[in-house]
Amino acid sequence: PQAPAIRRRRTPLWTPLFPQPDREPAVALSLQNPYNGPMLVKDKLARLLMEAALQAQQRGLLPPVALPPATVERPASPEHGDYASSLPLKLGRTAGIKPLTVAETLVALLPSAPELGQVQVASPGFINFILKREWLLEQVATILEQGESYGSLDLGQGTRLQLEFVSVNPTGPLHVGHGRGAVLGSALANVLAAAGYQVETEYYINDAGSQVENFARSLYVRCLEARGRPAQMPEGGYMGSYVRDLAQEALKELGASLLDRPEGEALAELSRFGLKRMLDAIRQDLELLGVRFHVWFNEKSLFQEGQFPKAMAQLQGRGFLATREGATWFVSTALGNDKDNVLIRNDGTPTYFASDIAYHYNKFLERGFQRVINIWGADHQGHVSRMKAAVSALGIEPERLDIIIGQMVTLRRGGEVVRISKRSGELITLRELVEEVGPDACRFVFLSRSAAAQMDFDLELAKQESPENPVYYVQYAHARIASILRLAREQGLDWARGDPLRLEHPAELALIRQMLLLPEVVETVALSLEPHHLPHYALELATAFHTFYKQCRVLGKGPTSEARLKLAEAAKVVLARTLHLMGMAAPESM
Secondary structure: OOOOOOOOOOOOOOOOOOOOOOOOOOOOOOOOOOOOOOOOOOHHHHHHHHHHHHHHHHHOOOOOOOOOOOOOEEOOOOOOOOOOEEEEHHHHHHHHOOOHHHHHHHHHHHOOOOOOEEEEEEEEOEEEEEHHHHHHHHHHHHHHHHHHOOOOOOOOOOOOOEEOOOOOOOOOOOEEEHHHHHHHHHHHHHHHHHOOEEEEEEEEOOOHHOOOHHHHHHHHHHHHHOOOOOOOOOOOOOOOOOHHHHHHHHHHHHHHHHHHHHHHHHHHHHHHHHHHHHHHHHHHHHHHHOOOOOHHHHHHHHOOHHHHHHHHHHHOOOOOOOEEOOEEOHHHHHOOOOOEEEEEEEOEEOOOOHHHHHHHHHHHHHOOEEEEEEEEEEEHHHHHHHHHHHHOOOOOHHHHHHEEOOOOEEEEEEOOEEEEEOOOOEEHHHHHHHHHHHHHHHHHHOOOOOOOOOEEEEEHHHHHHOOOOOOHHHHHHHHHHHHHHHHHHOOOOOOOOOOHHHHHHHHHHHHHHHOOOOHHHHHHHHHHHHHHHHHHHHHHHHHHHHHHHHOOOOOOOOOOHHHHHHHHHHHHHHHHHHHHOEEEEOOOOO
């Protein structure tokens, strides 16, 4: 059965549910928590603002106009508090009242909250919120209690979500660009799971079609050449040195007599052998990068198990197939596309697009995923709109399919572009990159920019053990905390009874404020599908800790030292959680 549509909630959080003016008086607003867990502070402040606005309307202090949604955001400057809202500016325009007057009215009616310290009105009509110091300090204990689950939300509420990424044809080794998609997908899977989604990751194995046939034939030619039998490489054949190496392995394992068998039998045997070897290599390379999949899905199964004819029948029944010049076409122009697309050629062979339609039929209508996310390479940009149209033609809301396009990666050594592998004289493989700079550096750098932006990867910077290298800087913060806590234990210090309420230095409070941002970062990544927010947050958190460590003496005896050790331990928890969400190690020493 078709699963219900899943629509992603985006800020602003609150939508007025009362009627328009001149009909009925305003009725109560639905202010329930959108999650099944603790409410984020910014969401609670938004709710309090809407409660104040409703009170103002009920008392006649504001006209009964439709209230715009309340948005509460982090201000650009800490001088403007921890959070700020521009609701008075919006409401002032709607109500015809000066925004400053609206702001003062709302602040006067704002309900109290344990998190809330000062509330300030700022020109031309902002409301600035400053969190209560005591509440901030209490969160140190909360973080320690939650441990590795800190930052988790129930945004997804158990929604079944499939995340498909990499899915490179098993006809060659993974290259650097594939690694970026792999890291993006695995980090996004971590965050979506932390946000309450039931996530299943998948690699789609393109083991059918002309590319696989071409790969087998290329391998066959290299086997013939290895036995001194001249042969012609097919047009568009695979020319890499790895094919020669694979041919030698095939002859050794399958025997030279393979070439004496009928060509069709030899090609089928080489296809099975080559695909298995390439898939094994792909799995190993991804494992080096810390990327694993729940499911490896074979394209061939779509034809062997009947999903392909079912998908075509679904399109036929809904009036989206047409026959022209012996070929079967998807009438995508009926759904707003510029042109129709061939699904089955006049020789009876399906196109890749047809297989993709059957694959998504399988995802949504047979396996019942409520939401699907695909991460594709830059060369698939033009495929997005027609895939959305195909999903719609199958009777599935296109909003349930998200497609992320990852852009290209340029390798550099300082200012010099690196294009060729020193080892093979060909393109640099993912394995070579991981072996040179390490998996954590790869993951951090690949995540550091939006998938939509092209990337320069500086190999030399990624290997530096200095503050200039952001990977080293972040992991060193965690290792430094681990070292401090080890030394404290060796000195017999016990900070379990430490009271964070003794903390008052600005660097201490700044560190706590950064630690409290992690749940919001998880929400942002889950809603935007942009994991690049994680490394940026990790840098800010590491900077806050290093600043705290420089300005506040942590090791020592007495209540202040105990409180600072407890703060350091909580910072270690948040740093580790952030690193783990990125799929990176949280080292205990460096």
